[in-house]
Amino acid sequence: MSHRSPLLPLLFALVCIGIALYPLVGDAFYVRLAAKIVVLGILAMSLDLLVGFAGLVSMGHAAFSGAAAYVVAALINKAGVTDLPTLLAASLATAGVTALAIGWISVRTSGIYLIMITLALGQMVFFFFHDVSFWGGADGVNLDAKPVLAIAGIELIDLSDRTVFYYVALACLVGTFVLLSVVLQSPFGQVLRGVRINEGRTRALGHDVQRYKLAAFVLAGLIAGLAGFLEVARSGFVSPAHLGWHESATVLIVVILGGMGTLVGPVIGAFALVFLEDWAAELTDHWKLIVGLFVIAVVLFLPNGLVGPLARSGGREGLGKALARLWNAPARLFGRTPAKRRDDLPQESAGDA
């Protein structure tokens, strides 16, 4: 745990190169899907900071990105602002303040309380945007225009251009990864990991645990605000569903599916889930049945996520051994691990007699 596997940044670099080159060969539909994946990846990475590193399971994460998206929509539609830096600053501020408020109430608790409280407070934000008619009601709103960056009348970045958006989003993905990697390597990040592993001991070492947790909440909220800004700029649409707890749970699924505490995992998870949803939706109207069964299967059989085997190969053992572990991963997954898990369960030993 203490050593970051060298494979993870390598994997992230490969994924990013793949995303960067994909529009050259890919079908336009899948390029749009890839843009969606990149934005979801940023959101999931920010949640990974809380869940995977600080051990704070938040079930209200979509409230941060959704609130940011709503503020962008209101500024564009009601105030006519299209200036990209202004809109970005407004979304970050909205998400940051929301995260500060929710975090301040939530981080005083942990475990199951934290899950329930973040879920309920996230729903409060949901109802705020759902009920107050200023925001556009239950059906959501379409953007009248997209954010544009112009200096002295020359358009530098126009997010209504799909290709421009694609690479801006990719740059944000890379930036988020680098930022979070640096933060997690810093003393601040070390304390956060300490909180997850043993909160009491971290407190005993003299760290003000609550403040670290709150800072993590706000940082994650700010990045979620970036993701919300990108999402509304991508789709040109925002609705209360973007802030609902189903959305928060879906982001959590993405983190677990990819592998929590790995940063690159959530991006891989975003790929897997978006493609699964796309495939299932083409197959049947009841695609949520497939997604639901898939989620259950992930929880039962893949708790460490898709990149879990990579992440567990510590930095010391080198590339060769790490690859060998990867090679053995399927066998571990379907062979020993489930059997071992069955041994832990009380009812097996108690028997049915």
Added chain:
Amino acid sequence: MDVGAYYLIQILNGVQYGFLLFLVASGLTLVFGIMGIVNLAHGAFYMIGAYLAFWLDAVTGNFFLALALGVPISVLLGLVVERIGFTHLYRRDHLYQVLFTFGLILVLGEVRSILWGNDVHGVDVPPLLSGSITLTDTQVYPVYRLFVSLACVVMAVALGGVIRYTRLGMMIRASASNREMVQVLGLDVNRLFMVVFGLGVGLAAFAGMIASPVNSLHPSMGDEILIVSFVVVVIGGVGSIVGAFWAAMLIGLADTFGAVFLPEAAGVVVYALMAMVLVWRPRGLFAG
């Protein structure tokens, strides 16, 4: 003047909603307190109960027969799910329990969609209880709503009696305070978990059934009741039945009067109340 009667109706509605919330939330808090499981799918069982009532009422033509058949069917479904899925989760982190039960919500929601479609349905009030009580010249109160409150009180008293006075209740209380010790003493915790989970599902499904003639049936009904029940459990203190009761009353009345005084932000009132309670007492009002 009808103002007095109007507020009486609001209070009765708030209390009735509170009782209903208590039935759902007590199952949620019981399952958590005894089994350590966070069951997001609790609302889905409420929804399944309501749709079963709708379907069985149409098939049998008798609402009470539908109740009598529907509760065992839901409990059976709950026990199957418990055996197949939840048994693998008792030792796992809450995170995985939450995600497992989220997956279960999606599955149960789609099963409901396949069986009964996505339309909004209503269940007729049984003829026996379809009357109303005249409060003033213009204000009446439906008898069925009083029946809902009464049924909830009976269930609450029965639940309290079982927990306080029976051998099963003794095991439940013992397991809530120290699961390992109870196991060491030779109690079949496995079987107790099944009973408690079945009880929780039964309470949720029963609440969904008796509420179905009052509220319309729609696909997101399970989610709505789940989140409000969460608020109840959080305010009352996780695992506390007494806390769930008072919190349910508080939320039932706050929600009803929120809709009267603040129609624009009715949805937010309940959560703002929760936030205030949590600032004051982070672990809820009746936390142990």
